[in-house]
Amino acid sequence: MPTADKATKKGQSLSNSSILPPLDPQGKLQLYRQMLLIRRFEEKAAQAFQQAKIKGFCHLYIGQEAVAVGTISTLTAEDAVITAYRDHGHALARGMDANSCMAELFGKITGCSRGKGGSMHFFSAEKHFYGGHGIVGGQSALGIGLAFGQKYLNTGRVTICYLGDGAINQGAFHESLNIAALWKLPIIYVIENNGYAMGTSVARSSAGDPLVKRADGYDMAGLIADGMDIDDVRAKTAEAVNLARTESLPTLMEIRTYRYRGHSMSDPGNYRTREEIEKYKKFDPILLYRTRLLDDKVTTDDALEAIDKEVTAEAQAAYDFADKSEDPAFETVYEDIFAPEDQIDEIPRRNLPL
């Protein structure tokens, strides 16, 4: 079982000092705000799920906020982000609107995928957010495609592809790592190691500790970061992003984190103890950062409370927006299947007789 302590000790750096420019107080508060927005959004989503306003699967990100916010804060707005099905946190960290995210959970036409994707399939072309993917590990192969496109078109951009610790045992992951290293693609794979592949602990599902060792076989840089400490996440990610951007080389990161909630909302949680969860809450990434901001006199208690009020209101507004939005009309079921043609005549398609 990885712990936050162990993660810090095992953390290895490509260089000794951080290449990130220091954040001004405003920037620090922005990180805090984003993490707290994700937390409040997810709490609201859990409530809506219990009210049966959200159906299907709903995988919450609570506890892992520093990973999405920390990593994405090192990117430019044009870099590409792709993740798995636990995607709400990454979407919000990428700057997607809380309203459209919540509306997607509610299955409404105002949702970020017009109510056709659901919790696991958030997308935003505008924010360079390439999903939201439901099959464990499948997005790792799409990730090399994004990075390949970035390199092919000489964009100077990079891709972060997230996956859980359970996904590293999928063939798609290994095939993608091999190609990323072989073709020198500007991609950062982030294993969000939250200790559990659904209900199976890392110890019972993955040989080899730390997981980042899997980079070695592909001659790829590997980094470990403490996912409860956003500053550590940022420092390590910045090194990987720099390597991708300046030398077009991939990195595998293992970020040690913990999710407080079940795998999904329907998780009985009998594979771990309440004590374990309580223990991790002491390393809570938001609490930790809050304490640091106060200790460093970056801000005041009142200012942080005001942020909490703001994001709580934002989550509530998202809930209200989603609740009031319309279901998609039936006609939309036949929309968004085919892109319009512009280089050949439109292909004659018809609805099959039923």
Place this chain on the structure above:
Amino acid sequence: MQVITYREALNQALSEEMERDERVFLCGEEVAEYDGAYKVSQGLLKKFGPKRVIDTPISETGFTGLGIGAAMYGLRPVVEFMTWSFSLVCYDQIINNAAQVRYMSGGQFSVPIVFRGSSGGGLQVGATHSHTPENWYANVPALTVITPAFPDDAKGLLKSAIRSNNPVCFIENEKLYGYKDEVPEGEHLIPIGKGKIRRAGNDVTIISNSGSTHRALAAAKLLAEDNIDAEVIDLRTIKPLDFDLIAESVVKTNRVVIVEENKPYAGWGAQVTYEIQKLLFDHLDAPVNRITSLDVPQPYNGKLEQSVLPNEERIIAGVRETLA
């Protein structure tokens, strides 16, 4: 007009489209330095360089996913499967990613990609290498499935497929790579979703595709000696289906035999049969007959394999049964 092989026609299509659009690239196993396992990509590495003609590791999931991601990013990949039988290894990428991303993203991302490679039986390569997968992919909404039978269609349809903004499964036939025929030079586009009457006739409509079109034409020739005048439709595109062309012919002949290399259960002919009985019931003078591969895995032995395929003998018997 030039007379070239099916293989050369495909090669011309690739070369012309790569010349036309720098976003088009080709990747797959042995496509570059080896010049293609079936030599479809011969000379392309020399012409376009390693940035655009790319040998991949033997990782169908990896390079197929890469193609899909690159397509989402705005490139126009052509992903070669050495044979479509190997596409089973990356079925998830094709079905769950290429075919669903546009819908799941509410229309935000499109996937302009061509998956192509050889397929079909008859070359004694055994059960794992002889699949005829058009029905597997035609079952998936959002996928376009093309199966050319002649060099001119191979060229014209591949060029259209590369220009399409949607994912296309372009399923070639291993036995046809050496088949020679006339092909127009230069710009030559065949519309996707349109079938073609390869032999006109009045007594019975034979509907076929790919290698089965050649078997159907051979059978029609023999039937003609017996004064049975068969019309042979080559569907060319399996999905979307050119039902108008089928209907026109069925209204004329009132009898239908479908010839397909798919195994019988839910082969593409089952869908065509359903639509004919649903929409043209009053025009039928006999039940629709289907000549498919037998419902067995592909055997290695040559004689056995020929008996499993929809061979001329079975087609002729099927036509006679329909006319009886």
